[in-house]
Amino acid sequence: MTITQLKYVLAVAEHKNFTKAAEKTFVTQPTLSMQIQKLEEELDILIFDRSKKPIELTEVGSKLVMQARNIVNESERIQDIVDQQKGFIGGEFKIGVIPTVMPTLLPMFLNNFIKKFPKVKLKIEELHTEAIMERLKDGHLDAAIAATPLENENIKERVLFYEPFVGYIPPNHRLHKKDKIEVADLDIDDMLLLEDGHCFKDGIINLCKTSKSYEDDHFQLESGSFETLIKLSNEGLGMTLLPYLHTLDIRQEEKQNLRFFTEPSPAREVSLIFSKSELKMQIIDALHSTIAGVVRGAIAFQNVEIISPILKAKSD
Template structure:
């Protein structure tokens, strides 16, 4: 039994196809099939039911896969230990960031990070929170930045900063005359929201439901804050923005920005990774860089964290 054979088995279990698995393992399909067959002969058991389409694991195969993941992870950990001992900061590092954070946070730290750690091959993906959690669990990304808490036992969360919500209120709106906003005066019917799939939308729904607003009928959903701002200026309603997004609002439109009374509703933004993650030294360097740049941008203390997790009725 070899680590390579176990990696091939894991690939077939994931893609449920020998040809696709071989492509991801960068070997020919006959080579991959032969190695898996050797492993099955050694174990005197069938890992896969090849008669099923797509290929499925046998009952014992499911147990073998669980153990194979542990063995492969532990073998990779040896390389991680050696890198840390040598003080080497480099190699592939896969990062996922949710769409409502990437455009504002990434420009703040990316240049600093790649200049400080030129040997790191940083691969960045824009992903929804649901996609991030799945890819972390499957091992397809190493770390992510998302709104938390996620209440997932498999995921470790380390807070980077707390980002307040800021209102964008057009002149025609009933709340424009107010110097500051009060969450109790929000009406969900006239708040323009991001489309489904964005956790910031769920945070807004949770914010409003927290203060007893039960009407959740929406007329407009959009995929970007820029669009929401333009629609708001057309008199179609107010919207809420994360604080970093307001730094890009042009000078003429800053008159529409309204801060909340304390405690300010805010989202918790964290660096997250799977509890068995190997590249802890790389995660530490990334967190350190972000901490250093964000400290001078956000400095709010009295905040009320709004969960990005969708609340169920009756909960």
């Protein structure tokens, strides 16, 4: 049994196709098939049910894949130990970032990080939280930046910053004349929200539940971007909530529509998350220190109340 054979098994389990798995592992399909067959013969089991389309894992194959993932991760830790001993911070690092963080946070730290750690090759992908969790589990991401806490026992979370919610309230709105708003002022019926899949939307729903009832059919208008929400709000279609960093980039004339909450300000917790296997920790540490250092200067809020991004079930 070899580490290479286990990597081939993991590739087939993911892609459910020998040809695609071979392409992803940069070998010919006959080579991959032969190595998996050798492993099956050695163990005297069938890992895959080849009669199914797409290919499926057998019952014992599913258990084997779980263990194979652990073994492959542990084998990669050996290189980690060597890199850390040498003080080497470099190599490919795959990171996912949620859409509501990507456009504001990336320009703040990326150039600084690249200059400081030129040997690290960052591969950055914009993904929703659900996809991030799946890819972390499968080992296709080394880390991610997401709203937390996520209450998942398989990942670790290191807080980067706390980002307050800020109201964007147009002149014709009932709350526009208020200097500061309160959570109790919010009404889900006149609020513009991001579309499904954004954890920022789920955070707002959880925030509003603290004082108002919520029904799915209240939402009439949803969008995929904060820019669109601001434009719709300017048209008098309702108010919206923005993450604080996003408010730094809006037009000067639109800033008069911003309203902060009374303290403690509702806020989201944004963290660097990674698998409990803790691979490539030297790069994770470098990312954390760089991002936290940059954002610390942009967000001065201290008295905040963290709103969970996990959408809670409706109470009776």
